[in-house]
Amino acid sequence: MSERKESMMELAEAYVLGGLDEMEKAEYEAYLYENTEEQQRITELRDTTGMLALAVKPAAPPAGMKSRILANVLGSSGASNRTTEPANEQQGHGPEVLLEQARQTIEADSSRRAAEENVSQKADVVSLSERAQNRTAALGAEVAPLSKAQTDIEPRSAKARISRSLWAGAATLMAAAAVILAIYSGQLRSEMNEMRSNLTAMEQRTSDMQQQLAAVNEPAVGAQVDRTVALVGSEDDPNASGMAAMVQDDTGTRLVVQASDLPALSGSEAYQVWLIKDGQPINAGTFLSGDGKGALTYTMEPGDYDMVAITLEPDAEGDQPRGRMVLTGALT
Structure with missing residues (x-):
């Protein structure tokens, strides 16, 4: 952020509250004219100030101040009247005397209004401090409360820091x-x-x-056995045996698998048949055995396959072999 922009931003709160002198006001309004972002910020500050004024109880001037000011004004006026009475008696009620009385009356009235405006301005500053503290607490910021003496002499830089903290x-x-x-x-x-x-x-x-x-x-028509393979049990299941045949008919090629003397299944276990080509297993389906026997048919794509295998799987949901090999048969 440029130094000029930061210095101008510090004048925003004082500008909204009418606290700038003529030179500062002219300089800030020139900056405001060419900066739309700062115009939006001034609008938001004015809206916020207007809404907070409705929610905060105005601070009353000290008790008895108005009476003391009026007493001083009236006392001064009475002294002036007493001073002019001998002159009136000696010189009469000429134009000069009347003008002097009018001047004294106007000065007394001006003094009274200045004193009242000073009290009102102090009350406004105190109210502004309270509204700033309430808004800071609502946003979770930790801003220490300002004393009345600090409020009376608070510099514009402190106001700018509070505003930047809120944003x-x-x-x-x-x-x-x-x-x-x-x-x-x-x-x-x-x-x-x-x-x-x-x-x-x-x-x-x-x-x-x-x-x-x-x-x-679909009923098979013209079925013909293309290839038959004996399935041999693995070292862990030497008694298992079976046969796999590839049968061709008018609907395509089917793999027919029969197995016997299979290990008993438990839980969700199932037997799964695989066609292996170039080292990649192709899922040909699953079956459950009864009394160690089981069978399966699978419509397959014609092709040169290397091996038929049956594995014991933990369930019937696998797409890749997970269990141990039970039966195998070479097709080449």
Whole structure:
């Protein structure tokens, strides 16, 4: 911030309250004319001052001050009258005497009004200090209360610091709210992207299952066995055995798997069949065994596959092998 802009901003509160001299007022109004941001700030300060005046109880002048001022004025006027009475008696009520009495009366009245205006201005300054303290407390700022003596001689720089503290507090709250909103928006976008991915995967699985179901419901015509493979048990399950056959008909190619002497299942476990090509497993479906026996049919894409395998999985929901190998058979 430039030095001139900072010095002009320090005059804003005094300008709203009419506390600038003619030179300062002219200089500030020249700056205000070419700065729209400062014009908006002056408008807000005037609105705030007007609203606070409705909520704060005005400070009354000290008790008895008006009576003392009037007594002094009346006493001075009485002394003037007593001074002029001998002259009146000697010289009569000529024009000079009347003019002197009028002048004294006007001076006494001016003194009285000046004293009353001084009391009113002090009360206004005290009220302004109280409104500034209330506004600072509402925004959470810790501004020490000003004494009446400090208020009477308070410099414009102190007012500027209070104003900047208030605006800085509001700006901090707005920045914090913007940061929280940005974090929440990012988390929401991430969750929505994850939900879209899960939905796409579910739709693909549903489509595959529907195609398989439709192929199973269609009666085979001209079925022909293309390849038959014996399935051999692993070292952990040497007694397990089975057979896998690839059958071609007018609807396509189907994999038919039969297995026996399988280990018993527990809980949510299931057997899963895999077609392996170039080291990548292709899910061919799952089945449950009864008395160690199980079977499965799978409509597959024609192609050169390296191996057929059956694994024991913790559940029937996997897309990649997670359990141990039970049966294998080479297709090459």
